[in-house]
Amino acid sequence: MQVQVNGDGVELPAQATLADLIEHMALTGKRLAVEVNEDIVPRSQHPDFRLNDGDRVEVVHAIGGG
């Protein structure tokens, strides 16, 4: 299946979870926040949250700004 991650298409195996995606991005354990289809998915739910084809995922972190 394909999901949109931060605007880019990413191929993932069927049944992949959010935790799988984060591992795929080599971001496991990093301080970040995730939205799927504009809803926050709390960190504690990442291992159980199954992604679906066409989901729009946003992965964000804190950067410098004023």
Added chain:
Amino acid sequence: MSEQATIQLPEDKPLELAGRVYQSRLLVGTGKYRDLMETGHAIEASGAEIVTVAVRRTNLGQNPDEPNLLDVISPDTYTILPNTAGCYTAKDAVRTCKLARELLDGHDLVKLEVLGEEKTLYPNMTETLVAAEELIKDGFKVMVYCSDDPLLAKRLEDMGCIAIMPLGAPIGSGLGIQNRYNIRLIVENARVPVLVDAGVGTASDATLAMELGCDGVLMNTAIAQARDPIKMAHAMRLGVEAGREAYLAGRMPKKLYASASSPIDGTFF
């Protein structure tokens, strides 16, 4: 032997935001620095305890071992104030705040800013009001960047914003406080902290904000884009402290004509 006069400094209430007391009245941003090391050193020199950060997409393919801003500016040391910079609609600002709350383990203090246009980065106040209402309903503690309109400032306070942050001049302009009378009116009417956010260019601008009775100043570019950001960060710290004390001391009245400082009696000529 004459008795040593004890210097009685005026009493000051410390800055309190969302139930936490702060010694520093200078809040700083983390943008536009050369690197994270300079960011960290400048913030340390500023003495700031509240540090604002932006929330952005994590780049795919970014080096995962690259140090993260929050590794340098640790939430254990600083109060992190996520901002909604770059948002032009209430919807985007609310989404950003929710992501920030998740990012910071439920920390619900946010700096709301909804911009109106790219050229001036002036706040879009209608969208700001909509976002503020939604965020407050959702339990956020909202510090709000706003225009220097005293009536809108009051309305934001009445809605439940915990701090009012009018601009002194456009973001990143360094023009200094352009309408000090409006800032003064906002301060006089407010029962929540008022902080000048944006427009400060150099230390005297920060001092002026504090002399007007503001509870604090928030700045980014004035420090980050100084030739020596670390020195300027320290200058800003001193400027804010000087302005606060001058405000508490109560300045002398302005007069049109001179008034001699030396006595006229006892002259020998």
